[in-house]
Amino acid sequence: MPEFLVTVAVPVPLYRGFDYLLPAALTDGARPGVRVRVPFGRRHLCGVIVRAPFERSDPVQDYRPLDAIIDDEPLLGTELLTLCEWAAEYYRHPLGEVVAAALPGGLKHGDAAERRRREQWMLTAAGHDALAALPSRHRAQRSALEALAAGPRDSGEWNIPAAVRSRLLERGWIESRIVEAASGAPLAGAPTLTAAQRTALDALEAGDDGFRVSLLEGVTGSGKTELYLRRLEATLAAGRQALVLVPEISLTPQLAQRLRERLGDGVRSFHSGMTDTEREQTWLAARDGSAAVIVGTRSAIFVPFARLGLIVVDEEHDPSYKQQDGFRYSARDLAVVRAQRFGAELILGSATPSLESLYNARAGRYRHVRLTQRVLSQAPPEIRLIDMRGQPLAHGLSAPLLQALDRCIEAGDQALLFINRRGYAPILLCHACGWRAACTHCDARLTLHRGRQRLICHHCGNQQPVPRSCPSCGAGELMPLGHGTERIEQALANRYPRQRIERLDSDRLGRRHELERLLDDVRARQVDVLVGTQILAKGHDFPNLSLVGIVSADQALYGADFRAIERMGQLVTQVAGRAGRAGQRGEVLLQTHEPDHPLLKLLVERGYDALSEALLAERRDTQLPPYAYLALLRAEAREPAQPLPFLRAARELLLPMPGIQVMEPIPSGMERRAGFIRAQLLIQAERRSTLQRALAATVPRLAELARGVRWSIDVDPADLF
DNA sequence: AGCACGCCGACT
DNA sequence: GTCGGCGTGCTC
Numbered sequence: 080m081p082e083f084l085v086t087v088a089v090p091v092p093l094y095r096g097f098d099y100l101l102p103a104a105l106t107d108g109a110r111p112g113v114r115v116r117v118p119f120g121r122r123h124l125c126g127v128i129v130r131a132p133f134e135r136s137d138p139v140q141d142y143r144p145l146d147a148i149i150d151d152e153p154l155l156g157t158e159l160l161t162l163c164e165w166a167a168e169y170y171r172h173p174l175g176e177v178v179a180a181a182l183p184g185g186l187k188h189g190d191a192a193e194r195r196r197r198e199q200w201m202l203t204a205a206g207h208d209a210l211a212a213l214p215s216r217h218r219a220q221r222s223a224l225e226a227l228a229a230g231p232r233d234s235g236e237w238n239i240p241a242a243v244r245s246r247l248l249e250r251g252w253i254e255s256r257i258v259e260a261a262s263g264a265p266l267a268g269a270p271t272l273t274a275a276q277r278t279a280l281d282a283l284e285a286g287d288d289g290f291r292v293s294l295l296e297g298v299t300g301s302g303k304t305e306l307y308l309r310r311l312e313a314t315l316a317a318g319r320q321a322l323v324l325v326p327e328i329s330l331t332p333q334l335a336q337r338l339r340e341r342l343g344d345g346v347r348s349f350h351s352g353m354t355d356t357e358r359e360q361t362w363l364a365a366r367d368g369s370a371a372v373i374v375g376t377r378s379a380i381f382v383p384f385a386r387l388g389l390i391v392v393d394e395e396h397d398p399s400y401k402q403q404d405g406f407r408y409s410a411r412d413l414a415v416v417r418a419q420r421f422g423a424e425l426i427l428g429s430a431t432p433s434l435e436s437l438y439n440a441r442a443g444r445y446r447h448v449r450l451t452q453r454v455l456s457q458a459p460p461e462i463r464l465i466d467m468r469g470q471p472l473a474h475g476l477s478a479p480l481l482q483a484l485d486r487c488i489e490a491g492d493q494a495l496l497f498i499n500r501r502g503y504a505p506i507l508l509c510h511a512c513g514w515r516a517a518c519t520h521c522d523a524r525l526t527l528h529r530g531r532q533r534l535i536c537h538h539c540g541n542q543q544p545v546p547r548s549c550p551s552c553g554a555g556e557l558m559p560l561g562h563g564t565e566r567i568e569q570a571l572a573n574r575y576p577r578q579r580i581e582r583l584d585s586d587r588l589g590r591r592h593e594l595e596r597l598l599d600d601v602r603a604r605q606v607d608v609l610v611g612t613q614i615l616a617k618g619h620d621f622p623n624l625s626l627v628g629i630v631s632a633d634q635a636l637y638g639a640d641f642r643a644i645e646r647m648g649q650l651v652t653q654v655a656g657r658a659g660r661a662g663q664r665g666e667v668l669l670q671t672h673e674p675d676h677p678l679l680k681l682l683v684e685r686g687y688d689a690l691s692e693a694l695l696a697e698r699r700d701t702q703l704p705p706y707a708y709l710a711l712l713r714a715e716a717r718e719p720a721q722p723l724p725f726l727r728a729a730r731e732l733l734l735p736m737p738g739i740q741v742m743e744p745i746p747s748g749m750e751r752r753a754g755f756i757r758a759q760l761l762i763q764a765e766r767r768s769t770l771q772r773a774l775a776a777t778v779p780r781l782a783e784l785a786r787g788v789r790w791s792i793d794v795d796p797a798d799l800f
Numbered sequence: 801a802g803c804a805c806g807c808c809g810a811c812t
Numbered sequence: 813g814t815c816g817g818c819g820t821g822c823t824c
Contacts, residue, residue: 087824092801097824120823121803142824176801787819 084142085109086130087117088163090179090187094779100144101132112153112160116146116189125189127155127178129164154192155181156366159383162417169771171710171778171792172406180406181381183362184355194363195356196257199344200244201231206252219243222596227253229336230266231344240592267340269308275452276302280309282448283426288317290419294395294440295428297450298459299656303428304334306450307391308341310426315342315371319388319423323374324410326397327617328352329594334393335374345371349379377402380410380417387423390414394618395427395436396649401797409795430656431649431687434695438705460627460658460665462651462683466674474570475562480628480668481574487666488578488607492625496567496610497654499634501584502526503566504559507534507545511555516546520754527559528586529569539753567630568610575607583611616653627658629669636673639748640798641703644678645694652687702763704795708770710762711796712781713747715755716788722746722758725788730760732777732784738769748800755789761799770794 083101099117101109109115113128123146135142155163155178163181167174179187186192202210202224210224223239224247226232234255247253272280283293283306297303307323314321323338325331328350339346347361347370361382364370368385375382377400392400392411400411411427418425427436427445440447453459470477475498476484487494504527507516516525518536525534525543533542549555559566568582581597588594600606604623609615635647651669659665673679682690699706712729714722726744733741740763747757764770778792 084824089823090801091823093823095824099824117824119802122823140824145824 082135083109083132084135085115085128085132085145087115087126087145088129088175088178089117089119089124089126090175091119091124092173092176094173094782096129096174097126098142100135100142102144105145105148106132108148108151110153112155112157114149114154114186114189116149118143118146125149125187126175127160129160129174129178149189150192154186156383158387158417158421159381161420162381162413165416165420166406166408166413168775170406170408170794171774172408176406180378183358185359186362190359192363194367194369195360197360197364198234198255198257199231200227200234200237200253200255202227203252203254205250206247209250209252218596219592220247222599223247224252230339231256233344233347265341265343269312269341270305272305272309273302273452273454275450276306276454279448279450280306282446283310284313288424289422290424291446292415292418292425292427292439292444293446293448294432294436295426295448295450296432297428297430298453299430299653300453301430301450302454303393303430303450304337307393307426307428308338310389310391310424311338311342311372314389314424315345317388319386320365320368320370320384321372321389321391322379322382322384322387322414323372323391324379324393324400324414325374325376325618326394326399327614328376329588329614330393330618331374331376332595333619338372338374342372345369347373349373349375349382351376351378377410380408380413387417387421389424389426390418391426391428393428396429396431396433397617398646398797401795403797405791407791407793407796409797412795431652432691434645434691434698435705437691438695460655460667462655462667462669464674464679464683465668465670467670467672468674473574474566475630475670476567476570476628477670480630480670483626483666483668484571484575484608484628487626488575490625493601493604493606493621493623494608494626494628495615495621495624495654495657496571496608496628496630497612497615497650498562498564498567498610498630499612499632499650500526500561500563501528501537501565501586501612502535502563503529503569504561504563506560508558508560509549509551509555510558512549512552514549514551514555520751522749522751526563529565530586538749562630564610564612571608571610578607579605580608580610581606583609583614585612585614588614613650615657616650621657624658625663625665627655627665627667629654629667631670632679633671633673636676636679640800641698641701642798645691648678648682648687648690648694651682702765708764708767709796709799710770710774711793711799712760712762712790713757713793714759714785714788714790715752715757717755718787719756721786721788722756725784725786725790726758726760728784729777729781729790732780733760733762733773736769736773736776738766739764739773759799 084098085101086096089097109132111128117126163177167177311321331348335348349361365373366383373382392414395411401409439445465477465479467477506524507527516534521538523538528535535542564582564584571580632647635643655667658667714725716722730741742761744760747759
């Protein structure tokens with residue numbers, strides 16, 4: 080009697096398939112995509128069958144039988160499974176780990192794939208009355224009730240503190256109900272499109288249904304979201320589902336709510352801020368077709384769909400679509416692959432498209448749809464450079480910027496200041512001996528955080544108390560050098576004691592409700608000046624800003640990374656775009672010590688289009704992406720002598736491969752980080768396929784060379800540090 | 801990544 | 813004399 084084997088993807092970092100004997104009693108259910116429990120060494124793991132049963136041909140090899148089959152039906156359909164296989168190949172990451180990354184929480188560990196009934200919260204009649212009568216000092220209750228007044232919310236998507244919820248429940252103002260499936264009808268109708276939006280929508284719609292990629296380039300305020308909505312409506316009307324990706328968790332509730340108003344309550348969120356159960360339920364709801372639209376962050380690219388018709392990647396240029404550790408995939412690039420294999424439509428939206436997408440549009444692979452006018456038709460903000468050289472500065476702020484702030488505040492308008500640096504000051508210096516607070520684990524200075532009274536390393540998270548006197552000479556006065564968001568916030572609070580100054584950076588994002596409340600206050604014009612980092616550039620809507628100040632963008636101009644200027648252009652344009660949205664033209668001031676830098680001038684005088692044009696020409700001349708393909712082999716070890724020899728050995732493996740260039744291994748930008756010495760090897764190719772071939776032949780062999788060295792391969796690296 | 805096996809230092 | 817350090821080797 081012949082024996083049968085199945086290949087199982089096991090969640091371990093190994094580049095091999097693992098074959099298991101299939102017990103005769105289990106033959107029927109063993110299909111690709113089905114989860115199984117398998118013995119692995121001394122452990123038992125949950126894996127996924129990736130190859131249908133095949134007859135055993137090797138009589139010598141010792142196989143172990145699998146323990147059990149978990150699913151009756153494949154949990155991963157062909158579509159998701161082949162996406163995982165493609166991603167594992169392309170990013171050179173073990174398939175078992177890719178599959179594990181695609182499965183949410185409990186499902187990854189073998190929990191039964193059961194759809195629970197869906198619980199929703201809604202207002203009672205008493206709740207409606209209470210909302211009208213509630214004193215405004217009950218802020219938390221009020222905003223919770225207001226959220227429900229707009230319509231029922233899924234228990235997982237109604238982010239309020241448990242204490243507030245139980246208080247409301249006690250008073251009989253809210254109730255929960257179990258619903259079977261999405262049922263709510265849209266609450267809002269569609270607004271009339273502007274002529275420009277109409278033209279753009281026609282361009283998105285033209286041609287047959289099915290696979291197509293459109294790069295929707297639209298300046299801030301040009302109404303991209305309305306176009307997404309139109310295509311989403313059409314997709315749902317055709318009985319298909321849609322996936323909408325956003326770069327940041329904090330953007331999901333906002334967008335999900337807006338979509339829900341128009342598309343009904345089949346809109347569900349999916350992101351890492353949800354509990355395992357919530358994510359698992361949403362994942363299953365998309366898979367069985369009962370969730371119509373999923374709004375999510377990067378990891379949502381692996382949500383399965385019964386009938387996927389449309390993917391939208393909002394702010395497609397955003398670097399957070401690239402995972403920066405472990406399985407280093409790009410959700411935006413996988414969206415292209417997924418849409419193509421599934422015959423779905425893909426819209427890449429941005430006010431500042433990545434050079435990759437512009438290049439693809441230019442090459443005719445993507446439709447290039449432009450929305451150059453703002454809906455409210457005011458002129459786009461003009462960016463004015465402030466030459467800081469030799470100027471007196473108050474906490475990093477020049478006289479012209481401070482004067483503009485004065486005028487803005489006097490007029491009762493709102494201002495935004497952008498600085499891409501958290502904390503109070505990036506350096507703490509001893510005035511007497513020159514000592515600087517440094518991280519003991521990294522080649523980095525510690526950042527002074529005054530609010531928390533701590534010195535913090537932004538690279539490894541290491542913290543220590545702020546010393547009273549210099550630890551080196553014992554005598555000197557310690558002075559903060561440079562400026563972060565905290566310091567600017569404080570300087571402004573001192574200058575404008577009667578105004579409300581708020582800070583928005585990842586340090587303040589601890590509690591989700593806090594962010595939403597702060598944004599509400601900003602929109603209600605209760606905040607006069609908002610100081611923050613790049614979070615401000617990520618699509619939050621501030622309708623009342625009349626002044627945007629960019630404290631500095633100079634770092635990018637000296638930045639070693641080849642994408643630094645592209646990023647700077649995107650950030651500056653995005654932040655500037657926040658200015659002057661509702662009727663009034665905004666003012667944008669950019670402080671710099673490099674007012675003559677040609678690319679900075681180009682951006683300011685002729686805009687992101689012209690900058691991207693120039694950068695593309697530069698990339699072509701230097702043979703960098705998108706005109707070439709890169710992979711970066713990173714290595715790190717506790718022992719300083721280890722990474723480079725490992726990379727040299729890896730280079731020897733790679734050198735004979737045709738069609739690629741292999742650079743000399745070099746120490747990483749920050750050589751020591753979190754106690755590890757790091758180095759990297761850059762591989763370059765003119766064609767994706769030759770790079771792929773070279774990596775396929777060499778990467779699985781690297782494990783043998785790695786003695787005490789941790790390594791990882793990064794295909795299409797986002798930065799070269 | 802786990803989890804074992806295996807050969808050298810400070811403890812009851 | 814044992815407990816335990818983490819080097820290295822393997823996982824169908």
